[in-house]
Amino acid sequence: MKSWYLLYCKRGEQQRAKLHLENQNLTCYYPEVEIEKVVRGSRKAMNEPLFPSYVFIEFDEELGPSFTTIRSTRGVVDFVRFGGLPTKVPDTLIMDLKKIEIHNEAVSTLPKAGDVVQVSGGQFSGFEAIYKESDGEKRSILLVTLINQQVRVPISNKDITWDRDK
Known part of the structure; x- marks a missing residue:
């Protein structure tokens, strides 16, 4: 049975890890949020990771790939673990994150009137x-x-x- 797990990735390499994991036929989820920033004096809407350096993956540990294969994927450091074993992430958490991502409005990093x-x-x-x-x-x-x-x-x-x- 498929379960969700959380991977810790090398800094700034979440996209690379996601690409290589998807090449192994794994389902990946990398939540992003759209924010508004001032870049070189002008406003730009940009996507940034909701959880920098983390990627959720879904797979059946009995069917593979193995935990070792996934850990050896480019960009991946290791699974998030508790007690030495990779921890399963509840499906409800992933569904809730996807709902939030769908209803996401641009978050401004600019000051508000009166600041x-x-x-x-x-x-x-x-x-x-x-x-x-x-x-x-x-x-x-x-x-x-x-x-x-x-x-x-x-x-x-x-x-x-x-x-x-x-």
């Missing part, structure tokens, strides 16, 4: 400001306090830093 940001470059370098809104792909409008008044100032996205955890 306090630091200006790290340009003429307002060192100033603390309030993020107001996006101004196209490469700039944002910030509220900078000058002489006790908040002024709307367009600033390049690459010159904005903020604490993402707040």
